[in-house]
Amino acid sequence: MRRLTLTGLLLTAVFSQTAFPVGNGSSQVLAAATRFLDQFVGQQAAEGYEITYELGNLDSRLRLADCAGGPSVGFSGDPWRSMHPRLMISCEGDRPWKIFLASAVEIRGEAFIAARPLGRGDRLRKEMINRSQVVVNSVRRDAIKDLENLVGMEISRPISAGTVFTPDLVSAPDAVSRGDHVIITARTGNFSVKSRGKALGNGRVGEQVRIENLSSSRTVRARIVGPGHVEVVM
Template structure:
């Protein structure tokens, strides 16, 4: 199936009225876009992903200011999070212009899916995971392709078997639970002082929690650095 590219967007020129019949043609723009997408598909194939891209004929009457340099093409949207990204085609010559071309890009490959129904708060283990061939870029959240990113994580909500794992489904497990005794490190550069404390809230690594210093009875806000360890700046 081929999808017609509609030239929707933005023509920018430093000189008004630079659209010229003898300038850059639709065929040149089409060829540059196709070459870019072919290179992207080849690059992803080396990583085990199959890429299909659909692009149709541009309006043959389209003609822009002549570009003395090869046209530059890049994605203006993330092709891993949508099947309808845009290409930015631009000329950086003496009469620069830009144009956005919507295209269809389908990236198929192995991604992680639920091997069974999973409940909210369930800790993920290897037995809960399997791989399946999916359209990886069919969700804006981005499909997770590595098992290492999942094992040990907790489910933010329940899902059915076969559901593709995306980052929004996951919670980092708490490294510290409320009431746990922790080591508080007050750090400045390479110098640190340790004291004992009690966590007043649960938190994962990198999160901030309130901790009671058992020596001074003061409550401080500290960053969780590891299970049983928090840190505050001096």
């Protein structure tokens, strides 16, 4: 197995199916794969990530035709969602071939984590959130990178301290709750009129909820446009 860590190298390249002019036949495979991953390491280092990788061994019995110009290399899986993405290495030409090579890739970077255990329905505040170095691609879902996308959100299920925040762990809180008094805006064309109402259910922005108009006692379905505000289009 080959192991390499690079953190400060800045290279620019297109990684998907990039061709590298190295070696001949089977000897080209590991060289091309190594150069491909070195460039991936360099690009992500420029973005603040530290990457360690290992390449699998080739079967010593493998015999491949020489590849003029070198083989092409690309990830066959998403390295940001798996610590074991395979590399697809292929050669075009008169005697084309394609093989898959195992790899282990660890991507470390900063992410937001829970500062303490949190329960379902907890509303996130800044003091509940820490920023820490984590293995980003061990999370298997994109870590939330913007603090503004966390503060004020609700926890969807109980989590322990140190858990990386991902989109499936948080949801927008209800903008209207059953029994809340709300402002109803009724629109028709460019004309609108406002009245007061009472919510008969819970809902988030963009959802519809039943509202009792306190002036007419009529019940209407209205779309929630913000906390305490709903809209009816006539």
